[in-house]
Amino acid sequence: xxxxPILATLKRHKTAAGLIVLxxxxxxxxxxxxxxxxxQRVERIAEPSGLADQELVAISTTGVGxxxxxxxxxxxxxxxxxxxxGVQHVSIINQIPYGGQISVSGVRLQPDENSAGPSxxxxxxxxxxxxxxxxxxxxxxxxxxxxxxxxxxxxxNPDTKxxxxxxxxSLAERLFPGANPxxxxxxxxxxxxxxxxxxVEQLISPHPGGNEEMNRYSMVMPVRQSxxxxxxxxxxxxxxxxxxxxAGVAALDKTGPGRILRQQKLLSEMRDDYYAADRNMVRLxxxxxxxxxxxxxxxxxxxASFWVQQRTRMIGTRRALGATRxxxxxxxxxxxxxxxxxxxxxxxxxxxxxSLLLMQSYxxxxxxxxxxxxxxxxxxxxxxLAVLAPARRAAALPPxxxxxx
Amino acid sequence: MFAYYLDLALRSFRANPLLTGLMVLALGLxxxxxxxxLTVYHVLSADPLPGRSERLYQVQLDAGSLAxxxxxxxxxxxxxxxxxxxxxxxxxxxxxAMMSGGQVILQGPDDKQEPRSSDVRYTSADFFAMFGLPFxxxxxxxxxxxxxxxxxxxxxxxxxEVLFGGGDSTGKTLRVQDTEMRVxxxxxxxxxxxxxxxxxxxxxxxxxxxxxxxxxxxxxxxxRSGSMNCWGKDHIVDPLALDVPCVWIQYWVELGDAAAVxxxxxxxxxxxxxxRSAGRFERPPNVRLRNVPEWLAFRQVVPGDxxxxxxxxxxxxxxxxxxxxxxxxxxxLRGAPQIGVRRALGASRxxxxAQHLVEALAIGLAGGLxxxxxxxxxLLGVRHNPASYAELAQLxxxxxxxxxxxxxxxxxxxxxxxxxxxxxxxxxxQLKSQ
Numbered sequence: 013x014x015x016x017p018i019l020a021t022l023k024r025h026k027t028a029a030g031l032i033v034l035x036x037x038x039x040x041x042x043x044x045x046x047x048x049x050x051x052q053r054v055e056r057i058a059e060p061s062g063l064a065d066q067e068l069v070a071i072s073t074t075g076v077g078x079x080x081x082x083x084x085x086x087x088x089x090x091x092x093x094x095x096x097x098g099v100q101h102v103s104i105i106n107q108i109p110y111g112g113q114i115s116v117s118g119v120r121l122q123p124d125e126n127s128a129g130p131s132x133x134x135x136x137x138x139x140x141x142x143x144x145x146x147x148x149x150x151x152x153x154x155x156x157x158x159x160x161x162x163x164x165x166x167x168x169n170p171d172t173k174x175x176x177x178x179x180x181x182s183l184a185e186r187l188f189p190g191a192n193p194x195x196x197x198x199x200x201x202x203x204x205x206x207x208x209x210x211x212v213e214q215l216i217s218p219h220p221g222g223n224e225e226m227n228r229y230s231m232v233m234p235v236r237q238s239x240x241x242x243x244x245x246x247x248x249x250x251x252x253x254x255x256x257x258x259a260g261v262a263a264l265d266k267t268g269p270g271r272i273l274r275q276q277k278l279l280s281e282m283r284d285d286y287y288a289a290d291r292n293m294v295r296l297x298x299x300x301x302x303x304x305x306x307x308x309x310x311x312x313x314x315x316a317s318f319w320v321q322q323r324t325r326m327i328g329t330r331r332a333l334g335a336t337r338x339x340x341x342x343x344x345x346x347x348x349x350x351x352x353x354x355x356x357x358x359x360x361x362x363x364x365x366x367s368l369l370l371m372q373s374y375x376x377x378x379x380x381x382x383x384x385x386x387x388x389x390x391x392x393x394x395x396x397l398a399v400l401a402p403a404r405r406a407a408a409l410p411p412x413x414x415x416x417x
Numbered sequence: 418m419f420a421y422y423l424d425l426a427l428r429s430f431r432a433n434p435l436l437t438g439l440m441v442l443a444l445g446l447x448x449x450x451x452x453x454x455l456t457v458y459h460v461l462s463a464d465p466l467p468g469r470s471e472r473l474y475q476v477q478l479d480a481g482s483l484a485x486x487x488x489x490x491x492x493x494x495x496x497x498x499x500x501x502x503x504x505x506x507x508x509x510x511x512x513x514a515m516m517s518g519g520q521v522i523l524q525g526p527d528d529k530q531e532p533r534s535s536d537v538r539y540t541s542a543d544f545f546a547m548f549g550l551p552f553x554x555x556x557x558x559x560x561x562x563x564x565x566x567x568x569x570x571x572x573x574x575x576x577x578e579v580l581f582g583g584g585d586s587t588g589k590t591l592r593v594q595d596t597e598m599r600v601x602x603x604x605x606x607x608x609x610x611x612x613x614x615x616x617x618x619x620x621x622x623x624x625x626x627x628x629x630x631x632x633x634x635x636x637x638x639x640x641r642s643g644s645m646n647c648w649g650k651d652h653i654v655d656p657l658a659l660d661v662p663c664v665w666i667q668y669w670v671e672l673g674d675a676a677a678v679x680x681x682x683x684x685x686x687x688x689x690x691x692x693r694s695a696g697r698f699e700r701p702p703n704v705r706l707r708n709v710p711e712w713l714a715f716r717q718v719v720p721g722d723x724x725x726x727x728x729x730x731x732x733x734x735x736x737x738x739x740x741x742x743x744x745x746x747x748x749x750l751r752g753a754p755q756i757g758v759r760r761a762l763g764a765s766r767x768x769x770x771a772q773h774l775v776e777a778l779a780i781g782l783a784g785g786l787x788x789x790x791x792x793x794x795x796l797l798g799v800r801h802n803p804a805s806y807a808e809l810a811q812l813x814x815x816x817x818x819x820x821x822x823x824x825x826x827x828x829x830x831x832x833x834x835x836x837x838x839x840x841x842x843x844x845x846x847q848l849k850s851q
Contacts, residue, residue, distance in 0.1 A: 027746060027838065028743060028746055031739055031746065032743065035743065038735055038736045038739065041732075042732045042733070046729070049725075074534075125484070128485070167654070170654060272522055272534055274534075285803060288802070288803045289722065289802075289803070289804060297729070300450070300729055300730075303446055303733065304736055307443050307736060307740050308736065310443070311739070311743050311744065314436060314747055315743050315744070315747050318750065318751055322750070322751075373721075373724075
């Protein structure tokens, strides 16, 4: 197909053509970046916790006045919770994923107090934690019964040795790249060295999704919390969760009356709440992308219709001189293709510019190249779709139209 | 003339209802999206204490150890308890307050009422005057009460409603973590957005229900919350103790003019130097004094997503405007024969130009009204968000006026090019081609 006549015609409609190019360029630049933002948010929302999200409920309480013996109360609580029908496993941990709070410690590879090491979320968990949380151990072992100690012991004497530690795979790869982490020693948790006894496939940070170390690395210490500093985790079948939650709260009210509930929630709900803002942003971005494309499409329809009307005589003349309907149709399609191509070319530069700005102000990674052709394809398809109706109308014009007007 | 142009515009709209509808819709969508996000941004970035915020300064000292020292790096945002208490005792500013947040269990006068948990701020006497808390009944406690570790509290209006059923409750008592305390003041409605004096206990959430002397809170070992950072070689048994290397206290001062700020900065530097020669501080003096606007900018309090949404909406508006320019242009040129007739009958270029601008403005007004409706719906949607700032997203009068102004300006800008092109139409050529 000869493009020169098309270019010659466009030259006489510089303003209108320029407006379409500009609109396509803006849309292309915004859509490319929005698609990238959407992908990033979706990845964040989909990050697995490593826990049995659909089978866990969390209950935490606090006392009104100073409690006489919180450790004994906690043992009693755990026993009562274990007896709740439907409950498969129970444990107590110091922080819950998506719980809104995070406790972090530095881990060192050397005993030297001034040496630096990564910060990791430090979970502490009591007996039965592995089965309760449903974590997958990929190397080493669970803590053995002799390794657990009370949080009280540790806080009263911070030099107490924490004998064993389980870490997540990310932390293992950060601390011992390429080496076997089992049996290695780390420092900074309690007094002296702590031996790594196990690695779990995935254990999400209590506050995941950020760019800092504490958002990726986590570890578990064999330290029993009391009910004042910890949360009870109950594992049961997914359909039993609501009932177990209610029965669990009732059981705690019986063993230690007068306490105040701080939290009683399904883990899956906490997860949903945690990512609510991200899901909102995804919906918003998708909405804006669609609206942008619809507006751009209508702009193309409007201007193309105008051109068809304006060129009625030209079309009629070409038809009278032997041009087929298909040739007229393809003329308008080719014209739109050229305009879109110009818009996309400028839009890619714009997309890159916006990406640079986002990198500066939001610590976003650079827009991957693959998004540019994706955006280009979307806009080419959009343009062709939008121009179809006006182009068909043009092709349907009878040759006598040239003589009539 | 204006009425005539308006009449012409309405006729042209009736002749092209689809095209006109499309333009109004595109403009309305763009305006609606922009105004929704702009309102949220406007609310979140507004001055939390107009007239006061320029005079309130956050104090930062560098009490860290040499272990991770980098010269000139940002010092900790909070102070150790010892530094805060010393600065408070030396009282070198006209007003100063130390504070920390917490959560306590409350029991009202009625024993049958369930105990409830409430956010609390442990602070010192000047706090109320510095941050301009309005009192409904009674007033703040005094510096003497701070020194006496008085069992006194100030409660919010909401807490007063819940615990005492409203009314003047000064002199009544309530139990805080099982300790009896006397109400000395009841606040009028007050909410600080953002909660800038302690951004670690919620940024746009509700303000505390209860205020009591910091000294009292340590006496009774009341639970605290917020951020805490400890360092050093020694293991810390009680991070809340007086002389331990842990920062967890926010410290604010009120200062008058630039000279007073400089004097206070000199004092802080001298204080740091004194602490260093006494062996308490290891690092050279490195102080920060930021007033509220500077502090909010430094902490980037307005959520990144809100800014991102604003830019996204403005980009969308730009596309909608380009779209409107294109469609207006098509419409003008399609009406070229009529313009030719009007020009031949004596209408000046200026008249044609004005006529088309009026047409654009009419579309802008319609788009603006539609945008207003969409912005209202959009904000309704924002308020149903789980975000802490959700309920703040309200359309106020300035934003209402801004919406209409923006839409008229936008349509005027969009109408300029088509109107100019219309005014270029030559009368003779158009008549000849008929």
